[in-house]
Amino acid sequence: MLKIQEIREIIKLIDQSDIEEFVYKHDGSKIELKKRVNKPAQETIQYVTEVVQEPQPVIRQEVVPEVPAVEKAPAASETAPVQEVVENSHLHKIVSPMVGTFYQASSPDSDPYVKVGSEVTSDSIVCIVEAMKLFNEIEAEVEGKIVEILVKDGELVEYGQPLFLVEPK
CATH class of the missing domain: 1.20.5 (Single alpha-helices involved in coiled-coils or other helix-helix interfaces)
Structure with missing residues (x-):
């Protein structure tokens, strides 16, 4: 199965190309990506x-x-x-790399990964997006401070939807 970073790279490549749909099958696993052009x-x-x-x-x-x-x-x-x-x-927008369900913490009992005012580095995990029963950790990809959380815990998010606003350092 592909790692989350490899999936992100595929998403970026598809986003930059004219490809509207991508399907990857390997060892009984399947990843299907569709781009919404409009x-x-x-x-x-x-x-x-x-x-x-x-x-x-x-x-x-x-x-x-x-x-x-x-x-x-x-x-x-x-x-x-x-x-x-x-x-x-x-401000820098951290966007969702996929369609799924947004979670602020790894479990309902855990503290959120970040709160407004939290300092993050480029590899800090800021949330999880669940897609097809897979929990994908989303990294900040920028150094700075979380200024605003744009979605609520458990909310459905779209590909490219802004999740956080970060004031870069």
Whole structure:
């Protein structure tokens, strides 16, 4: 059976190529990888949509004197996600290398691998993603400090989905 690092390398190679599906069979084991071609484009469109919508609150602010104070709050809250994207642009995202279930610890009784504020090295294990009854340890791949955990324990994650934000050293 392939080691997790070998599977990661295969995933990276498939991600960089035009291959949409990959199947590996050996000694009764089978690994099947499928690339979702439209997924990254949808994420990009959503990001661009958020950035494009940034001027809307500014236009609404010009109209604010005529609008009751109750509507002023939503306009301010609409600008918050855009500002957060700009502020977090220097942060490194640790993404899921596969589709599976996210776990913060090796067992329900154990402490999480990392918490917000934890220092990590490139080979630090930050979580486990279970796929097809296999528990795959996910490494940080960067040195720094965990700033945010983006998924909840036991949540299903997609290939390429951000799991953690890390402030690099």
